Amino acid sequence: MCSDDRGQCYPHGPGQHRCDCAGSRVERFIEPCLLLLLLEKPAHGYDLMERLREFGFDGEDQDPGMVYRNLRRLENQGMVESEWDTSGPGPAKRLYQVTSEGRDLLTAWGAVIRRNKATLEKFLERYEALAGRSDTPSG
Amino acid sequence: MCSDDRGQCYPHGPGQHRCDCAGSRVERFIEPCLLLLLLEKPAHGYDLMERLREFGFDGEDQDPGMVYRNLRRLENQGMVESEWDTSGPGPAKRLYQVTSEGRDLLTAWGAVIRRNKATLEKFLERYEALAGRSDTPSG
DNA sequence: ACACATATATGCCTGAGACATATATAGGGA
DNA sequence: TCCCTATATATGTCTCAGGCATATATGTGT
Structure with missing residues (x-):
């Protein structure tokens, strides 16, 4: 079913993909995070990969594929624009910035x-109301 | 890309599957909702389908498949138990109640x-901090 | 030469969820 | 009787997001 040796682990329960037990995802949450980070400061993918941790993205080993694919998709949709930056040392970086359409998208995401x-608050209210009763879910 | 005639609609943006534009999902959120509803009061699937609206599940037309499959999965995992109820009129109902394992699962979900x-709050703080600046995302 | 950090990109696979459909029971109206 | 609707459960199919692996290239240090 779903067992590792990292403590709390529920079958198909609250966890990332395949029982990472780090919490259920908000779908596509990476998208508004990327837009917000880029509005705060234009950047390239590798940089964003680091900065995403500030939003609770499982920092240990961030998935580059996730970041780059989302950036390219956003660019295809006209939400961000990029240009190559070969000025610094190391391989070329693709510098991204948000378009006005991208700002609208972020507003919608807001x-x-x-x-x-x-919705989560409503759930928690009700959950805690139940926990206050004798048949509390934890006892 | 992603266009219908229901007003606000962003390409692959904040929307349910295929551009319903009703908000990005929290993955598997239906699971804790079902557990909570069943702890509040044992019930059958059709009933739960109605009551799920209280949690923000797109009420207009709820998907029975979603509800029934989740209930059966939870039962396979020992989180809920069911028995047939043929006492009332109409077709038989499968009455569900939460097991002690199910209560633990709900606690974890909490x-x-x-x-x-x-996480969402942290995002919103940062989003609103940005909106307070001149280069606000909405303007 | 080799390892390593930086940087971007693509392929494969799985699971959740959207959508459609099948099945059965019972009540009301033409 | 037949049909329509509400109630109730179940299953099939398809797509997309995301997890995981891997490929590629550049510069630095030893």
Whole structure:
């Protein structure tokens, strides 16, 4: 079923893919995070990969594929623009910045995330109301 | 790309599957919702389908498949138990109740959802800090 | 020469979820 | 009787996001 030796682990339960037990994902959450980071400061993928940890993305080993693919998709959709930067040392970097369409998308995400937060809050209220009763879920 | 005539619609943006534009999902969120509802009051699938709306599940037309499959999976994992109820009129109902393992799972979910909420809050803080600057995402 | 950090890109596979459909029971109306 | 609807459960198919692996290239240090 779903067993590793890292303590709490539930069958198909609250976990990342294949039982990482780090929490259920908010779908596509990486998208608004990338947009926000890029609005704060234009950057390239490898840099964003590091900075994503600040949003709770499992820092230990970030997946480059995830980051780069999302950036390319956002570019295809006109949400970000990129240009090669060969000025520094090392391999060329693709410098991204957000377009005005991308700003609109982030605004939309803002609303979505507020709504999402409200949903989780509603759940927790109800969950804690239940826990206050005798038949608490933890006991 | 992603266009319908229902107003706000972003390419692959904040939306349910295939551009429903109703908000990005929290993965597997239906699971803790079902457990919580069943702890509040044992019930059958069709009933739960209705009650799920209270958690923000797109009420208009709820998907029975989603509900029933999740219930059966939870039962296979020993998180809930069911028995047929043929007492009432109409077709037989499968009455579900939560097991002690299921309660533990809900407790774990509680922690996950609190963490998730914190992540969204952190994002929103940072998002609003940016919006306070001149280069606000919406303007 | 070799290892390593930096940097980008692509391929494969799985699981959740959206959508459609099948099946059965019972009640009401034409 | 036949049909429509509400109630109730179950299953098939397809797509997409994400996890994991891998390929490629450049510069630095030893």
